[in-house]
Amino acid sequence: MNKTLASLAMASALFSVTFSAAAEVTVTDAWVRGMVKGQTETGAYMTIKSTEPTKLVGVSSPVTKVVQLHEMKMDGDVMTMRPLKSLAVPADKPLSFGPDGYHIMLIDLKKPLAKGESVPLKLTFRSQGGKKSSVEVKAEVRALTEPSAPAPMDHAHMQH
Ligand SMILES: [Cu+2]
Structure with missing residues (x-):
């Protein structure tokens, strides 16, 4: 990686927070699955990377x-x-979170989130030493038809 690329990469790591001298958690690729009318819940997905073992709590x-x-x-x-x-x-x-793995469930939404909407999410982590810290991200709502978005699931049959 050359210098320009390295500084670009650093500039794009907006959603990172420093826990201590060494540990850092970065959240990237945050997005929310688009919703259809009448739906009251949806999933949010992202990739979490940490320089030290930590826990999303x-x-x-x-x-x-x-x-x-x-x-x-x-x-x-x-x-x-x-x-x-x-x-x-x-x-x-x-x-990495994904439709067939870990996800964040947004439940009891008063109205469906619109495509292109930016959904703020605050993730709280607890380090091995018990120190809490949080990372805030904005997850973009993607249309159901976009390739990266999975087919809608019928959550009515899933237990929450
Ligand atoms: Cu779920």
Whole structure:
């Protein structure tokens, strides 16, 4: 990486926070799955990277009071999701959320989030030493038809 690229990369790492002298958590590629009329919940996805082992212990957003951390799992041949209290983030290994894995569930939305809308999310981490810190990101709402967005799921059949 040359110098120009390196400084560009640093400038784009806007959503990072320094915990201590060494540990740093970076959240990138945050996005929210587009919604259809009548839908009251959707998923948010991102990639979390930390220089030290840490734990995601909470997520909040001004768009709704009910924000949960979820995990998708195959239970036999049925895809189910369950809420997680926390999620361990290993050191220097990007942890990617995805429609078939970890996601943040925005529940009880008063109205569907519109495509292009920017959804603020506040992620709270707790380091191994017990120190809490948070990272704020803005997740863009993508249309359901965009390739990166998965097919809509029928959450009515999933337990929350
Ligand atoms: Cu979920």
